[in-house]
Amino acid sequence: xxxxxxRNTLHRALQSVQGVVESRSSAMPILQNVLISAEGKxxxxxxxxxxxxxxxxxxxxxxxxxGSVTLNARKMFDVVRELPDADVNLIEEDGQWIRMECGxxxxxxxxxxxxxxxxIPDTGKEKSQSVPSKVLAEMxxxxxxxxxxxxxxxxxNGVYMESEDETLRLVATDGHRLAMVERSGLGxxxxxxxxxxxxxxxxxxxxxxxxxxxxxxxxxxxxxxxRMGAIELSARLIDGDFPKYKQVIPQDNQHHILADRDxxxxxxxxxxxxxxxxxxxxxxxxxxxxxxxxxxxxxxxxHEVMESNYSGDELIIGFNSRYCLDVLNIIEEPDICFxxxxxxxxxxxxxxxxxxxxxxIMPMRV
Numbered sequence: 001x002x003x004x005x006x007r008n009t010l011h012r013a014l015q016s017v018q019g020v021v022e023s024r025s026s027a028m029p030i031l032q033n034v035l036i037s038a039e040g041k042x043x044x045x046x047x048x049x050x051x052x053x054x055x056x057x058x059x060x061x062x063x064x065x066x067g068s069v070t071l072n073a074r075k076m077f078d079v080v081r082e083l084p085d086a087d088v089n090l091i092e093e094d095g096q097w098i099r100m101e102c103g104x105x106x107x108x109x110x111x112x113x114x115x116x117x118x119x120i121p122d123t124g125k126e127k128s129q130s131v132p133s134k135v136l137a138e139m140x141x142x143x144x145x146x147x148x149x150x151x152x153x154x155x156x157n158g159v160y161m162e163s164e165d166e167t168l169r170l171v172a173t174d175g176h177r178l179a180m181v182e183r184s185g186l187g188x189x190x191x192x193x194x195x196x197x198x199x200x201x202x203x204x205x206x207x208x209x210x211x212x213x214x215x216x217x218x219x220x221x222x223x224x225x226x227r228m229g230a231i232e233l234s235a236r237l238i239d240g241d242f243p244k245y246k247q248v249i250p251q252d253n254q255h256h257i258l259a260d261r262d263x264x265x266x267x268x269x270x271x272x273x274x275x276x277x278x279x280x281x282x283x284x285x286x287x288x289x290x291x292x293x294x295x296x297x298x299x300x301x302x303h304e305v306m307e308s309n310y311s312g313d314e315l316i317i318g319f320n321s322r323y324c325l326d327v328l329n330i331i332e333e334p335d336i337c338f339x340x341x342x343x344x345x346x347x348x349x350x351x352x353x354x355x356x357x358x359x360x361i362m363p364m365r366v
Contacts, residue, residue, distance in 0.1 A: 001067030054120030162193030200235035
């Protein structure tokens with residue numbers, strides 16, 4: 001193989017695969033490599049996989065001689081990052097070695113046989129569905145922060161994606177909280193729901209932020225493939241049943257209290273600085289005011305009063321402050337709404353205007 005590729009193009013291509021290649025030294029050595037293949041006379045394909053996630057893309061290059069090589073993705077990226085803005089020449093030599101030349105610099109990398117590189121799912125003749133890139137990226141950001149970090153609860157380790165009457169819905173939960181976002185009118189029609197792992201979603205969000213228009217989604221039995229122009233990301237689906245989330249969402253929370261998002265977020269940050277290891281903050285709702293309180297902490301106590309439109313009897317409920325701050329950071333609207341029933345029932349936080357996003361949070365014993 002003998003190809004010439006612009007340094008910035010090669011840097012962008014190698015950067016895109018860094019989150020996909022296997023970083024553990026104990027893993028199969030080939031999984032730490034990126035497969036570079038010449039495609040015709042004007043393109044090269046880069047492919048990386050860790051067996052659960054695969055990423056491939058086509059990039060412009062001048063192909064003098066075809067072929068394929070696999071090289072350590074991290075080492076190659078580190079070198080290319082330091083190269084000047086000039087053409088990079090990759091030349092295959094005997095014994096699976098590759099010489100890389102750029103200006104006055106020259107490097108040699110050992111490779112592994114391309115035939116040993118694992119294959120990744122192909123779209124084949126599958127029918128795709130198109131969703132606006134910005135919409136999907138927003139939906140992922142508004143849910144994936146609620147994914148469980150406990151790897152033993154594997155069906156909680158991803159976001160559940162389903163469609164119903166052309167409404168696309170994403171749901172995530174860790175058992176203590178639940179985030180759900182819906183967007184209608186997208187024409188989405190997925191046959192049954194699927195669970196997509198958090199790591200694949202993290203890589204997808206990065207790619208969606210660079211995608212101008214829409215993303216094509218291909219559903220397969222065990223995988224989902226997202227195509228954004230010349231880039232394809234494939235992800236193995238989590239096998240199992242997602243929790244029955246609709247049963248968790250309260251339907252009879254009669255108290256609806258409005259709050260300024262920024263003001264509440266700043267107050268909660270201050271008060272939570274003196275919370276104990278459980279991170280619990282008491283929300284005390286009284287006529288015309290909301291008081292945030294912490295006590296029982298070795299480092300002290302905190303208490304802050306805010307105006308409120310609450311008009312019922314005193315209601316005291318404890319929430320994990322980090323769980324509250326997580327959602328306040330995600331909601332973009334200026335005002336939020338608390339929907340509450342009593343001190344022992346789940347609360348719901350949502351934007352005060354507009355539908356399509358709810359956050360359910362379990363109370364803590366006060």
